[in-house]
Amino acid sequence: MEFTSDDARAHYDAVRAVLDGVVVGLDFDGTLSPVVDDPEAARLHPGAPGVLLELAEVVRAVAVITGRPARQAIAMGDLDALGNAMLDRGAELFVFGQYGNERWSATEQRIRSPRPPAGLASFERELPAVLRTAGAADAFVEEKGLAVAVHTRRMADPAEALERLRGPVAALAERHHLTIEPGRNVLEIRSGDMHKGQAVRAFVAEQQATGIVFGGDDLGDIEAFEAVRALRDEGLPGLVVCSASHEQPDLVELADVVVDGPGGIVELLSRLSFPLRA
Numbered sequence: 001m002e003f004t005s006d007d008a009r010a011h012y013d014a015v016r017a018v019l020d021g022v023v024v025g026l027d028f029d030g031t032l033s034p035v036v037d038d039p040e041a042a043r044l045h046p047g048a049p050g051v052l053l054e055l056a057e058v059v060r061a062v063a064v065i066t067g068r069p070a071r072q073a074i075a076m077g078d079l080d081a082l083g084n085a086m087l088d089r090g091a092e093l094f095v096f097g098q099y100g101n102e103r104w105s106a107t108e109q110r111i112r113s114p115r116p117p118a119g120l121a122s123f124e125r126e127l128p129a130v131l132r133t134a135g136a137a138d139a140f141v142e143e144k145g146l147a148v149a150v151h152t153r154r155m156a157d158p159a160e161a162l163e164r165l166r167g168p169v170a171a172l173a174e175r176h177h178l179t180i181e182p183g184r185n186v187l188e189i190r191s192g193d194m195h196k197g198q199a200v201r202a203f204v205a206e207q208q209a210t211g212i213v214f215g216g217d218d219l220g221d222i223e224a225f226e227a228v229r230a231l232r233d234e235g236l237p238g239l240v241v242c243s244a245s246h247e248q249p250d251l252v253e254l255a256d257v258v259v260d261g262p263g264g265i266v267e268l269l270s271r272l273s274f275p276l277r278a
């Protein structure tokens with residue numbers, strides 16, 4: 001793990017000094033789960049369950065804050081069982097799905113979700129024709145209930161296909177008053193009403209947290225990074241962690257700590273909690 005500045009190390013120390021009241025927010029894909037070609041094949045890094053259990057002994061609460069539907073993240077990460085085990089160790093596990101639009105906790109065991117945004121059904125109906133016209137009929141379309149993700153990772157040239165699709169998909173999204181969120185070989189189309197920054201702020205407020213750690217890897221995490229930095233300006237100890245990849249280098253300059261993908265996240269979380277557990 002690498003601190004990006006002397007201030008960054010001070011932020012790490014400030015968070016550790018108040019760890020029992022700290023909340024930890026973690027993105028799923030690319031942060032807790034290594035990126036794979038098939039979105040349905042994603043699973044937690046093998047070290048993640050163990051380190052989250054360790055963390056549960058020393059922090060107030062942990063949230064998986066993801067673009068995935070909550071139901072899917074819970075199933076892929078076996079978060080139901082993990083949440084129960086974390087409760088036994090003293091910390092609540094939350095899942096804020098679809099960029100904070102959905103909410104699940106280990107205590108409540110149910111997902112609260114809004115209705116799909118107006119315009120999404122029409123967008124989905126018109127999308128295949130737009131993909132065909134753009135020569136990308138083989139893009140993988142993931143229907144998420146509150147959003148749609150168009151994936152290019154399994155196409156011949158994923159980066160080129162993403163650029164080719166960006167304009168036409170954005171135009172269709174705009175016609176239906178939806179927002180487009182680019183990510184790692186993906187374009188997500190959803191309502192612009194919510195983002196991970198709002199989810200982070202709500203999490204901190206409801207838990208009356210004494211500090212916040214957030215880890216993410218992609219453009220959809222930027223608002224969460226910004227929220228942690230803004231909260232810090234307001235006096236709350238905070239640490240921004242980038243799960244770095246060659247696919248998305250832009251987040252490094254916004255982070256305090258840069259780690260090497262999900263394996264690095266596991267290592268950082270273990271270090272964060274270790275002397276206190278001991």
Ligand SMILES: O=P(O)(O)OC[C@H]1O[C@H](O[C@H]2O[C@H](CO)[C@@H](O)[C@H](O)[C@H]2O)[C@H](O)[C@@H](O)[C@@H]1O
Binds near residue numbers: 065068
């Ligand atoms: O907020 P996140 O937890 O990072 O979720 C963002 C999107 O991640 C998923 O796509 C990404 O991961 C896939 C599996 O590793 C990968 O194949 C794809 O290229 C990535 O973009 C997921 O499919 C989306 O629904 C999430 O919103």
